[in-house]
Amino acid sequence: VLPAAKEAQCIPWRKNACCSHNTSQELHKDPSLLYNFNLDHCGKIEPACQRHFIQDNCLYECSPNLGPWIQEVNQSWRKERFLDVPLCKEDCQQWWEDCRTSYTCKSNWHKGWDWSSGSNKCPAGATCRTFETYFPTPAALCEGIWSRSYKLSNYNRGSGRCIQMWFDPAQGNPNEEVARFYALAMSAGAMPHGIGLLLLSLVPMLHLWLLS
Template sequence: MGFTLVVIIALFTLANQMVVQAADLTCIIGPHHKSSPSPEPDIRADTACSRYSSLSCCAANTSHSIDQQGEQELYNRHWDECGVLTPECERFMKAETCFFSCDPYVGQWKTLDNSTFFDLPICSSSCDKWFDACKDVSVCAQNWITDYKEDNITGRFYCVNKTCRTIAQRYQNGKGMCETIWGDEFRYVADSDNCLLIDFTGDNPNANVKKDISGAHSFELWQSCLSSLLAFLSYILLQF
């Protein structure tokens, strides 16, 4: 009976930790991310990342770099490998980079090593607007994580097999784009559901989005908790 009670308490504690983890405001570990979100009043109002000035995972200088050169200065990845982006596409690409670098509410979906995100539920309207803004622009990669490789000398990322195709040809629609371009980082979700916006005005609506820790998309979190539980049970058994 005593051992059963201990296990029940352990499960309750782990469940409580899962809720706390889902609610925490955290930033991923990256070269251009702060250790924790905080206000950035020096982010200018006319820049791409201005929507995050009240609370941000990126510093003002990171915001400035994105506004000036997109990912080029931050990650040495060039968007114009197949030609210049249209103004509207460039605007949305910068908005997406700001979302990745600055939004303080997406840490709930960070991977176990805290280096990036997994299964972010992106609102269908954001994915569709992104696709519509860039559908006629040509790019050289399908999956921008696996299809780019870093040059060991220059540090610049380039397409492994450079074949230029339009966004429309590569992804067909907003769902195809969101769920492919960054591997498994994004998931296309109906606006009526619990989802995140990439492009918005005013207060950050993502503050109201909480990770669903009870469904099929919480595998990594359950995996982590299960490992902790097994370690705990092993310790208890060793005491007998």
């Protein structure tokens, strides 16, 4: 269970979190000991921009609703990742708007850094420019920065068809419904066409049953 003190941005997952108190604390530091990743590799980023990266990490570490998009990977620092999580349009747009005037030197933050100092630094030859230069559109940022961890969704917040990075926990976790929908849709897609359509038609009834 997450505390309500310094880890404010991870609080949306407080009632059902996959991360510990210590993890939540570390996610709010820059650089965090979890990754030794320095957001300020091209100078201090705007606080509004930093908030989105903290929220991104909270979602990654704490959310129990990303199962449909988890993929196994063979990397030294992790064994699984999520891929093509459908991020709600507004969440992606606001992330881009709040970061467009901050500076970075890379359009893919998953790889290619100079780690010789123990923390990430811009590789030789890389130039610090605004986010908007490296990420000219919201889709370029959300889909490119972590090698397709996210996919810009055509759906809006509250639609039940896209993952919200930001939500009010007092109103419940909207990502629970989204995860159920996609888990069932993915299962149906692996079945004969007729059975798949039948299962998809049962999604609304399944939702009501799970909430009852």
